[in-house]
Amino acid sequence: MAPLILATPGLDQSISAQSPRKSRAKQPASQPRTVADSEFDRFVKLADDARLSDRLDEAISLYGQALKIKPKWPEGWWYVGAIFYQKDVYPQARDAFQNLVALEPQRGPAWAMLGLCQFQTGELERAAAALERSRSLGVNDHSELASVVRYHTALLYIRFEYFENAYEVLSEFTGVGNESAKIIEAFGLALLRMPLLPKEIPPPQREKILIAGRAGYSMAARRMEPARAAFDVLLARYPNDPNVHYPYGVYMLAQDSDLAMKEFKRELEISPLHYPAMVQMAFEYLKRDQYEDALPLAEKAAQLAPKLYAARNVLGRLLLEVGQVDRAVKELEEGVKLAPSSPEMHFALARAYTRAGRKQEAAREREIFKRLQDEYNQKKELVKPDAVPDQKPEKPSSSP
Amino acid sequence: MNQTVKQQALIVVTLVLTLLALVLLMFDPLSVSGQVNRRWNPRRVPADTVFLGDHVCLDCHKKFASFGHSGMAMAMEQVGESKILSDNPQLTMRVGGYSYQIKRDGKQSFYSVTDGKDTISLPILYAFGQGKMGQTYVLQHEGKFYESLVSFYNEPKSLDFTIGAPRLEPTSLLDAVGRVLTPNDVSNCFSCHATGAVMGSQLRLDKFAHGVRCESCHGPGGKHVAAVKEGEPGGTGIFNPKFLSGDELTQQFCASCHRGSDEFALLKSMEINNVRFQPYRIFHSKCYSDDRKISCTACHNPHEPLREDPAHYDKRCLECHTLKTKTAKAGDGTSCPVADKNCTSCHMPKIEVKAAHFNFTDHYIRVVRPGEKFPN
Numbered sequence: 001m002a003p004l005i006l007a008t009p010g011l012d013q014s015i016s017a018q019s020p021r022k023s024r025a026k027q028p029a030s031q032p033r034t035v036a037d038s039e040f041d042r043f044v045k046l047a048d049d050a051r052l053s054d055r056l057d058e059a060i061s062l063y064g065q066a067l068k069i070k071p072k073w074p075e076g077w078w079y080v081g082a083i084f085y086q087k088d089v090y091p092q093a094r095d096a097f098q099n100l101v102a103l104e105p106q107r108g109p110a111w112a113m114l115g116l117c118q119f120q121t122g123e124l125e126r127a128a129a130a131l132e133r134s135r136s137l138g139v140n141d142h143s144e145l146a147s148v149v150r151y152h153t154a155l156l157y158i159r160f161e162y163f164e165n166a167y168e169v170l171s172e173f174t175g176v177g178n179e180s181a182k183i184i185e186a187f188g189l190a191l192l193r194m195p196l197l198p199k200e201i202p203p204p205q206r207e208k209i210l211i212a213g214r215a216g217y218s219m220a221a222r223r224m225e226p227a228r229a230a231f232d233v234l235l236a237r238y239p240n241d242p243n244v245h246y247p248y249g250v251y252m253l254a255q256d257s258d259l260a261m262k263e264f265k266r267e268l269e270i271s272p273l274h275y276p277a278m279v280q281m282a283f284e285y286l287k288r289d290q291y292e293d294a295l296p297l298a299e300k301a302a303q304l305a306p307k308l309y310a311a312r313n314v315l316g317r318l319l320l321e322v323g324q325v326d327r328a329v330k331e332l333e334e335g336v337k338l339a340p341s342s343p344e345m346h347f348a349l350a351r352a353y354t355r356a357g358r359k360q361e362a363a364r365e366r367e368i369f370k371r372l373q374d375e376y377n378q379k380k381e382l383v384k385p386d387a388v389p390d391q392k393p394e395k396p397s398s399s400p
Numbered sequence: 401m402n403q404t405v406k407q408q409a410l411i412v413v414t415l416v417l418t419l420l421a422l423v424l425l426m427f428d429p430l431s432v433s434g435q436v437n438r439r440w441n442p443r444r445v446p447a448d449t450v451f452l453g454d455h456v457c458l459d460c461h462k463k464f465a466s467f468g469h470s471g472m473a474m475a476m477e478q479v480g481e482s483k484i485l486s487d488n489p490q491l492t493m494r495v496g497g498y499s500y501q502i503k504r505d506g507k508q509s510f511y512s513v514t515d516g517k518d519t520i521s522l523p524i525l526y527a528f529g530q531g532k533m534g535q536t537y538v539l540q541h542e543g544k545f546y547e548s549l550v551s552f553y554n555e556p557k558s559l560d561f562t563i564g565a566p567r568l569e570p571t572s573l574l575d576a577v578g579r580v581l582t583p584n585d586v587s588n589c590f591s592c593h594a595t596g597a598v599m600g601s602q603l604r605l606d607k608f609a610h611g612v613r614c615e616s617c618h619g620p621g622g623k624h625v626a627a628v629k630e631g632e633p634g635g636t637g638i639f640n641p642k643f644l645s646g647d648e649l650t651q652q653f654c655a656s657c658h659r660g661s662d663e664f665a666l667l668k669s670m671e672i673n674n675v676r677f678q679p680y681r682i683f684h685s686k687c688y689s690d691d692r693k694i695s696c697t698a699c700h701n702p703h704e705p706l707r708e709d710p711a712h713y714d715k716r717c718l719e720c721h722t723l724k725t726k727t728a729k730a731g732d733g734t735s736c737p738v739a740d741k742n743c744t745s746c747h748m749p750k751i752e753v754k755a756a757h758f759n760f761t762d763h764y765i766r767v768v769r770p771g772e773k774f775p776n
Contacts, residue, residue, distance in 0.1 A: 255582035258601050289444045354647050354690050
């Protein structure tokens with residue numbers, strides 16, 4: 001198994017590509033070296049030797065000595081965090097990476113490691129924030145770390161019931177065609193809208209989750225026949241379970257919207273408060289100009305899930321179509337507040353302002369929409385398929 | 401004021417209000433036109449709709465006879481009468497180990513693909529497009545509809561991959577035929593390229609009109625004809641999109657086929673291909689508003705073939721902007737410091753979509769900077 005961290009990803013290449021000793025030479029030549037400098041160098045040399053010889057406890061102690069002299073030495077915190085992480089001592093690893101992100105707040109890999117530690121210590125909300133930040137900053141070309149971050153980000157989205165986000169993140173794995181059990185399992189949890197971490201899955205549910213995961217993976221990989229086959233099995237075995245008809249409806253929506261609508265209706269029979277099904281139906285009715293059918297569903301979805309921007313989006317757009325322009329603007333403004341980075345929301349709001357004759361605000365929203373869309377396209381170009389975690393999230397290795 | 405006076409006042413007020421409401425109703429453009437369905441959508445034809453056909457409309461509306469030569473009217477050609485297929489009786493193309501041939505035989509054309517050993521040969525059932533850009537074919541094989549993997553393109557007068565199709569060697573002979581169309585795909589294709597082919601959610605290929613015909617945009621004419629025969633005003637019983645607001649017309653009515661905001665989520669991943677979807681593009685423009693002066697029909701008469709000369713469009717721009725002035729500053733948006741004619745040639749540049757072998761007019765009206773990246 002390849003080591004996760006060979007160097008110090010995200011740290012300045014001029015530093016990480018060199019040995020710690022050389023990196024210390026960054027201080028101006030004119031500045032006289034002190035006794036402390038010499039002592040620091042000595043500890044670093046010993047720590048590096050210990051780390052490279054796999055004497056990890058000793059390395060931690062020696063890096064600690066060096067950090068006492070120079071507490072603003074990023075590499076030191078990286079090595080300490082990485083070694084603690086490797087030894088499964090997550091609280092100390094977390095603290096080390098916390099120090100590192102304080103020193104280097106723009107370093108994606110540091111946030112990634114902090115988030116992974118927080119995941120292990122059960123600080124899930126903080127972990128989600130740190131991992132999201134690492135993804136937005138990027139983890140350079142460190143594909144293994146990116147892959148582990150992606151997997152854990154998806155797990156946290158599932159745990160916090162952002163199932164669509166989880167599906168989107170998991171879909172990035174299809175680029176390399178890895179269909180490991182972990183990925184399939186995560187897809188299954190997202191598709192069945194089960195806010196569980198893998199370790200929390202009740203054994204009797206596992207089979208259903210894996211079948212759904214197979215369907216989800218195939219759907220994300222645009223392999224329509226295997227997806228259909230998996231859904232067929234899922235529907236045959238669990239026809240009366242909640243959240244089974246909904247994903248099948250989503251899958252069918254682009255191909256056979258009539259069938260999809262039947263599936264959403266069936267889902268609502270099983271789970272009358274299933275607001276995602278309501279939103280999907282409302283969007284489809286909006287597309288079909290059946291505003292009277294759509295409005296009650298959109299209203300109810302917005303009521304059940306007031307923080308769901310998609311519900312505000314469809315409700316606002318429907319209100320616009322039936323001539324309730326002022327209310328439409330209010331709903332869409334609320335949607336923009338909920339999802340300020342959603343191009344769809346700004347686009348819809350721009351249209352509503354246009355219809356309301358609020359030209360300047362419409363122009364402003366169009367500009368935001370265009371900017372967000374450009375960012376989306378740039379991000380899409382940056383997302384490259386990379387490796388995926390095999391059995392478990394890898395530990396960072398401090399050895400070369 | 402005693403009770404009787406109060407009651408009389410109330411009656412007078414009620415009468416006045418009723419009269420006022422009647423007057424307002426009379427002068428409401430929708431009522432004046434007597435439209436039966438304000439929300440007519442060319443792509444959402446109710447299941448029980450009965451279309452009369454263009455010939456009935458043209459009995460009275462002779463001035464719109466040129467509509468038959470418009471791009472919309474020719475959005476689908478009858479295979480038997482197809483000019484493209486007649487003028488190009490044998491078209492061939494090779495993709496890796498697969499050879500394609502479209503061959504004319506009397507009033508029929510056959511689409512064949514062979515891998516050298518086996519051949520699938522199918523009659524072309526439907527020819528989508530008028531050939532201004534190109535033409536794509538719909539075939540049927542083993543009960544499924546297929547979109548042809550290769551299409552005819554007018555510029556090179558030859559076959560090439562259908563736009564949107566993966567430009568890769570097919571993995572099997574069946575794959576080489578083209579893309580299997582889902583029920584949604586079929587509905588989407590026919591609802592925009594034909595009239596009356598999709599009613600409710602049912603495909604009605606036994607009886608439909610090729611291309612976008614009068615009633616596609618105006619709705620069924622039966623009530624209108626009956627009303628006019630009864631002496632009702634001209635606009636009675638028929639839908640007229642000219643009463644829609646600018647935004648409704650552009651982003652909903654025309655965009656139902658030409659694609660607008662509703663489909664932007666799809667478009668955002670299509671990059672330069674977005675340029676094909678005019679409602680979506682024009683929405684980006686600084687001058688876009690709900691005003692009909694910036695709507696589709698402000699520049700395009702849907703009853704006529706498309707005007708190609710840039711000068712034709714100048715007067716539309718000049719309704720809001722002024723001609724070149726010495727005092728104009730670049731970017732002030734009111735007048736152009738560079739030229740006094742052919743506005744669209746600079747502000748609505750032609751964008752080449754290689755996959756379509758065609759230069760599309762970008763409807764995102766803007767000041768184009770030299771060397772700028774296509775604003776998606």
